[in-house]
Amino acid sequence: MRTTEYEGLDGLALAELLERGETTSAELMDCAISLAEQRNPALNAITYPRYAESRAIAADWTPRGPFRGIPFLLKDSGFAHKRFPSSLGSALFNDATYAYAATVADRFEAAGLIPFARTTVPELCMAGTTEAVRNGGVTPNPWDRTRSAGGSSGGAASAVAARIVPVAHGSDGGGSIRIPAACCGVFGLKASRGRIPMGPARGEGWAGMSTDGVLSISVRDTAAALDMISGYEPGAPYAAPPKPRHFLDAVQEQATRPLRIGILRAGWNGITIAPDCDAAVTHTASLLETLGHHVFEARQPAIDYDGFVHAHGSILASNIVMAVDARLKGLGRSLRDGDLEPVILDGYHVGKALDAVSYIDAVSRLHAVGRAFAAAMADLDVLLTPTLAKLPCKLDYLALNTSDGLGFRDYRARASTYSTFLPVINGAGLPAASLPLSWTDAGLPVATQLIGHFGHEDTLLELSAQLERLAPWAARRPQFG
Secondary structure: OOHHHHOOOOHHHHHHHHHOOOOOHHHHHHHHHHHHHHHHHHHOOEEOOOHHHHHHHHHOOOOEOOOEOEEEEEEOOOOOOOOOOEOOOOOOOOOEOOOOOOHHHHHHHHOOEEEEEEEOOOHHHOOOOOOOHHHOOOOEEOOEEEEEOOOOOHHHHHHHHOOOOOEEEEEEOOOOOHHHHHHHOOEEEEOOOOOOOOOOOOOOOOOOOOEEEEEEOOHHHHHHHHHHHOOOOOOOOOOOOOOOOOHHHHHHOOOOOOOEEEEOOOOHHHOOOOHHHHHHHHHHHHHHHHOOOEEEEOOOOOOOHHHHHHHHHHHHHHHHHHHHHHHHHHHOOOOOOOOOOHHHHHHHHHHHHOOHHHHHHHHHHHHHHHHHHHHHOOOOOEEEEEOOOOOOOEOOOOOOOOOOOOOHHHHHHHHHOOOOOOHHHHHHOOOEEEEEEEEOOOOOEEEEEEEEOOOOHHHHHHHHHHHHHHOOOOOOOOOOO
16 A cells, blocks of 8 residues: 555545455555654654564454554553553653553554554643653644644644544543644544543543543544443443443434534633634534534533632642652652753642642532533533634743743643633543634634533534534645655
């Protein structure tokens, strides 16, 4: 297979070629690695490549799952895998290894996804951009190299946008799938709390805010992946409701009824929404009306936004302390200069100063957000918002070693005016998807977010597939020299 054919197909289309014997997993792996070698120098999206080893695995692969045996990328997030070390984008965690695989890693393999490298992240996956010092440079936006590819799954989104792979692993604890999906013009869905297990080594991430998932070219690839990686793991502390139907069926079925879709345009506390982002919401609303759905202005969930931002920061700071101290104990040493980037180092000190009461209060504030969203969404099926409050940000604006020297709390406040509509959804535990339905005159993607009721990813996927058919985005690709 030629790379020009490979990069024009989504994951399930490649799987169909495998099923018909028109290509092999080895040929597909060669295409992916060739594109990685050509395009990654401009993207800095890939780390821990295992090209020769992965080629050998693909050559001896037994077809399985809906994807049959296509190339795949894992996020450098500390996601356990026996073949791939991880750094979490940090000098301190560089080359951490695992003697076991994450439950979802095994499910990816059962789905027919063959990883050949990891993708870049910001330090400890705690930024809406991917500019980690450990990565030796920034991961720029493939559409505009002066802007961010987003984070923390920035490398994954960039690699999918560049068609190195049609689908890649991501995770989302405060927008980390949806931010880079929006920046890079691909599809990204965050599942409901408890839909996808975190085991076997842990039951939750970031007080239940974090979940694994994928970024993809097509809605149907995400649906097929979600079918395979979702499902309760015995011993897990959370369980999403059983899925009402197979997610892949949801994207293939015809709509059964018009949906009631509420629009949320205004950010809390008067946070400004950029005109292009507001226009994208208007455009999406028009598409939804064309599809026959009922679209109306919704009431804003009644939350203490500043209190939530502070609580979110406290949970992140607590997790910094837990992760850093465990790593230092394993290394048998104390913290050194250069181990952590400035914002994360300050977050470590913030976390050290927190007490148990502060942590419990922070978790309680997350739960309050969930109740507020449930009340605000009681008379609608889906909520429509901008994905980001601004266009993809310029490099350095959200870096963890910003040129203006922000401390941890001020950094979190800055982030809250950019990804305004995203971490609150993690706090609420709801499913949400980012769709690249609009573009600026300069060619930047401008995404909108669909938020569903708890446990109803199927509704979001069905609606996303309708929008994808009406306003397809897959033909848009960034240019490489």
